[in-house]
Amino acid sequence: MTEPGAVWCAMSDIAAFGLPGARLPEAFAPEPREWEALRAGILGQRVTGLAVASADDGWLKLDDEQRAELLADHRDAMTWSLYVEQKLLHLADLFDEAGIRFVVLKGASVAHTAYSEPCLRSFADADVLVRSRDYEPACALLDANGHIRQRPEPRPHFEVRFGKASVHKDPTEGIEVDLHRTLVLGPFGLWIDPEELMARAVLFTLGGRRLLRLDDTGMFANVAMHAALGFETPRLAPLRDVAELATGAELDERLLRYWCNRWHLTGVLRNAARQVRERLGVNIPRMEEFERPTVPDRDERLLDAYSTRRRAGGTAVATLAAIPGMRAKAAYVLALAVPRREFLRSRMPLRATYAMRWRRGLKRVLVPVDREGNEA
Amino acid sequence: MSAPEFRRSERVLWRRTGADVVVALPDSAEVQRLSGGASAVWWALEEPGTAKALVDDLATSFGVASDTLEPEVSACLDELVSFGLVERS
Numbered sequence: 001m002t003e004p005g006a007v008w009c010a011m012s013d014i015a016a017f018g019l020p021g022a023r024l025p026e027a028f029a030p031e032p033r034e035w036e037a038l039r040a041g042i043l044g045q046r047v048t049g050l051a052v053a054s055a056d057d058g059w060l061k062l063d064d065e066q067r068a069e070l071l072a073d074h075r076d077a078m079t080w081s082l083y084v085e086q087k088l089l090h091l092a093d094l095f096d097e098a099g100i101r102f103v104v105l106k107g108a109s110v111a112h113t114a115y116s117e118p119c120l121r122s123f124a125d126a127d128v129l130v131r132s133r134d135y136e137p138a139c140a141l142l143d144a145n146g147h148i149r150q151r152p153e154p155r156p157h158f159e160v161r162f163g164k165a166s167v168h169k170d171p172t173e174g175i176e177v178d179l180h181r182t183l184v185l186g187p188f189g190l191w192i193d194p195e196e197l198m199a200r201a202v203l204f205t206l207g208g209r210r211l212l213r214l215d216d217t218g219m220f221a222n223v224a225m226h227a228a229l230g231f232e233t234p235r236l237a238p239l240r241d242v243a244e245l246a247t248g249a250e251l252d253e254r255l256l257r258y259w260c261n262r263w264h265l266t267g268v269l270r271n272a273a274r275q276v277r278e279r280l281g282v283n284i285p286r287m288e289e290f291e292r293p294t295v296p297d298r299d300e301r302l303l304d305a306y307s308t309r310r311r312a313g314g315t316a317v318a319t320l321a322a323i324p325g326m327r328a329k330a331a332y333v334l335a336l337a338v339p340r341r342e343f344l345r346s347r348m349p350l351r352a353t354y355a356m357r358w359r360r361g362l363k364r365v366l367v368p369v370d371r372e373g374n375e376a
Numbered sequence: 377m378s379a380p381e382f383r384r385s386e387r388v389l390w391r392r393t394g395a396d397v398v399v400a401l402p403d404s405a406e407v408q409r410l411s412g413g414a415s416a417v418w419w420a421l422e423e424p425g426t427a428k429a430l431v432d433d434l435a436t437s438f439g440v441a442s443d444t445l446e447p448e449v450s451a452c453l454d455e456l457v458s459f460g461l462v463e464r465s
Contacts, residue, residue, distance in 0.1 A: 078391035089402045208386040
């Protein structure tokens, strides 16, 4: 097995810096080419604040030019975070006037509550969660206020029935609004009850205004789902979020176990805990509990859809497992098999034909299996 | 009559960026950067205080006489108030 390189190790140490239980980072003075790679990694993984803290601590030994570049990157990231916060406050005006209840997810809510300082956590867009019955009115409200939906639905009402979120952007601002009706794509997003999470929401202060966020236990479930399911390869900032809440928040562990049973989250929390331990190199006693339970085989296969089979449309097929009733499953399959042309063009701009889409779709569904019925 | 007190406006959105601070109000068009003396005054306003208390605090931190700093700190406070970043009561 190839040993991870110095840059890879430094990225882990940056992402884990300051966490209780983190290993003592090895001093690292990057050579020019290493700095180029490290800087790109810091920017890509959105950990500029933690990198600045690491440089201030002294284990990350940057020369004057490198430090100036890092500070400039961090200033840019923080400036953008402030623009996103302005956006959230503007959304609060719109939604409050329309009577649409919303909760701020991830980003700003995590930065201001889970971290010792918000400058340690940058974010690039505004994530908000609304109730399913408010989802389409909220989309219409954003549309009426100059926002352009970045991708059409396959068919009308698809997202409110089967989807996670839609992305809206005001072209004069460039800030994306991720309007959620649930927390993640696929079966785990359909199994959870977002309104139960919203009912437990608490207030936090932003720009002198009180906004709603998920309570600590709900926030922990959200960041764990995001870390474990949001990406084919886990990203460092969401893993840090998980670790911050696991070490510093008031978590209702009985409620988490209840949610694990009802919402099939045992494997999700296990994967999040494992990735925090392996990727950040942090041993958190509370997280060890999440790695112990056995995960049902079916949930293991569904988890696999979010990682190794993600690019092959794994989540699209896996979603069927969480859709109740044959009619609803049929509606889901029909919408994806015969979507509106504008959706087709948005996904396959060069060769937007139904025949091409069906050929690709069949490859995802017709998975070869061996004699035991396991995927070959 | 007691001296006016200065405090950071709770409407301010801000982040620490090294020794500097980036700030914005909810409806401001641009994000501003406070550096040097302005960022020092911002940090000194972690707790509300009178101008004299802030000057004395900063003079101690920088190892200079208060009357040397007083004009600059007062001018800085006036500017921060005019931008709506700091409130005077």
